[in-house]
Amino acid sequence: MTTLLGCVADDFTGATDLAGLLARSGVRVSLRIGVPTEPPGDTSPFEVIALKSRTAPVAQAVEQARAALDWLQRAGASRFFWKYCSTFDSTPTGNIGPVAEALMRDLGAAQTIYCPAFPENGRTIFMGNLFVGRQPLAESPMRDHPLTPMRDSNLMRLLAPQVTRPVGLVDRLTVAKGAQALREALAALAAEGVAHVVIDAVANADLDIIADACRDMRLLTGGSAVAMPLPRLYVADGLLSADAPKMAFPKVPARGIVLSGSCSDMTNRQVAAYLDTGAPSYRLDPLTLAEAGPAPVLDWLATQDLTAVPMVYATADPASVKAAQNRLGVAEAGQLVEQTLAACAVAARDAGARRIIVAGGETSGAVTQALGVDRLDIGPEIAPGVPWTLCRSAGQQVALTLKSGNFGQPGFFTDAQDVLEAG
Ligand SMILES: Nc1ncnc2c1ncn2[C@@H]1O[C@H](COP(=O)(O)OP(=O)(O)O)[C@@H](O)[C@H]1O
Numbered sequence: 001m002t003t004l005l006g007c008v009a010d011d012f013t014g015a016t017d018l019a020g021l022l023a024r025s026g027v028r029v030s031l032r033i034g035v036p037t038e039p040p041g042d043t044s045p046f047e048v049i050a051l052k053s054r055t056a057p058v059a060q061a062v063e064q065a066r067a068a069l070d071w072l073q074r075a076g077a078s079r080f081f082w083k084y085c086s087t088f089d090s091t092p093t094g095n096i097g098p099v100a101e102a103l104m105r106d107l108g109a110a111q112t113i114y115c116p117a118f119p120e121n122g123r124t125i126f127m128g129n130l131f132v133g134r135q136p137l138a139e140s141p142m143r144d145h146p147l148t149p150m151r152d153s154n155l156m157r158l159l160a161p162q163v164t165r166p167v168g169l170v171d172r173l174t175v176a177k178g179a180q181a182l183r184e185a186l187a188a189l190a191a192e193g194v195a196h197v198v199i200d201a202v203a204n205a206d207l208d209i210i211a212d213a214c215r216d217m218r219l220l221t222g223g224s225a226v227a228m229p230l231p232r233l234y235v236a237d238g239l240l241s242a243d244a245p246k247m248a249f250p251k252v253p254a255r256g257i258v259l260s261g262s263c264s265d266m267t268n269r270q271v272a273a274y275l276d277t278g279a280p281s282y283r284l285d286p287l288t289l290a291e292a293g294p295a296p297v298l299d300w301l302a303t304q305d306l307t308a309v310p311m312v313y314a315t316a317d318p319a320s321v322k323a324a325q326n327r328l329g330v331a332e333a334g335q336l337v338e339q340t341l342a343a344c345a346v347a348a349r350d351a352g353a354r355r356i357i358v359a360g361g362e363t364s365g366a367v368t369q370a371l372g373v374d375r376l377d378i379g380p381e382i383a384p385g386v387p388w389t390l391c392r393s394a395g396q397q398v399a400l401t402l403k404s405g406n407f408g409q410p411g412f413f414t415d416a417q418d419v420l421e422a423g
């Protein structure tokens with residue numbers, strides 16, 4: 001089937017988040033891990049390509065996104081979506097802006113929008129300022145993110161140094177007037193040469209208006225939620241029929257593992273809640289890892305009963321993360337943890353784990369790549385933006401969930417298992 005919307009996501013949790021929200025509509029969504037090496041064959045109306053480029057060097061992130069765009073164009077896509085984090089995770093050099101500009105150039109798009117709002121998860125934008133719950137982004141726990149600490153809440157100020165062309169805003173007062181008012185505001189900004197437009201949204205109703213007004217733009221950018229109304233709008237436009245059969249999620253054996261590399265505030269709470277259940281657990285310390293390597297945790301894992309769904313975690317509070325980074329360097333500390341958790345995933349799979357729960361975007365990228373997964377089918381949603389997915393790894397069918405650091409309730413690791421039991 002010809003692809004209608006081609007999506008590029010800058011990390012793997014973000015890709016499953018987007019694919020899960022698009023799939024809520026009942027249309028077929030395919031999620032590819034990395035740019036497929038094969039030319040497009042059996043494609044879906046919605047294709048999502050997951051990259052691991054959020055913290056990659058700018059040139060590499062741009063190159064990967066352009067390769068993904070090329071594949072999606074060959075699949076027949078006529079509209080495109082650049083998905084980044086709902087907390088706008090990036091640095092003054094990128095990669096949100098440079099990738100958007102490169103895709104705009106390739107597509108001949110004079111203007112695009114930026115809307116990371118995800119109201120169901122507490123991300124809202126007002127007067128160009130991003131909020132996480134009641135806190136401005138820069139006062140939220142995101143200010144201590146290990147790789148992309150967010151120290152400003154104003155999206156125009158965050159975006160401007162990342163792009164070469166002018167940045168503007170359509171605020172909530174205009175969005176509230178409806179799709180026509182928004183279209184006119186965008187046209188007025190375009191006439192002034194504004195290429196990059198941040199748009200306020202505080203509720204799903206705002207996202208409906210934004211998607212309605214912008215659905216024919218060649219390139220949209222944002223978090224996952226602004227894309228959620230698109231399938232319904234395309235069906236209304238007669239571009240697509242919503243007749244995709246829902247995938248029956250198969251029963252997978254109840255042997256599993258939890259791998260947590262996120263250090264977000266929410267993941268810290270989720271790890272604490274899972275420890276409280278008495279589940280077997282192993283805490284990774286980057287400084288010990290740097291000296292002893294992964295052998296001790298792999299030895300421990302080999303002794304575990306996987307029906308008890310043990311947890312390996314490096315999740316730590318900001319002070320401990322800082323201490324490890326000061327000793328090892330930010331990238332080195334991150335990589336050590338990611339590679340170790342990835343090795344645990346492979347060992348657990350080889351020992352029979354068929355339910356793998358991963359917390360953290362970069363961590364999910366490392367784990368998924370180590371498992372050799374190239375495609376994920378979207379299954380039931382555990383929490384807003386976090387579906388179970390089904391993949392094949394080393395010839396085995398494995399249920400995999402990739403949880404964004406900040407998503408889910410404190411009981412997420414148990415919730416995830418309950419969803420499979422209920423299904
Ligand atoms: N104790 C720790 N000290 C230093 N870095 C850590 C520690 N635990 C995890 N990390 C690293 O922090 C990063 C967390 O990023 P990520 O997995 O994307 O989580 P999130 O989804 O919360 O952003 C990863 O690179 C991970 O390896």
Ligand SMILES: O=C(O)[C@@H](O)C(=O)COP(=O)(O)O
Nearest residue numbers: 013014017085086361404405
């Ligand atoms: O938009 C979001 O918040 C998520 O989809 C996402 O990208 C999360 O990234 P991580 O927090 O790094 O998992």
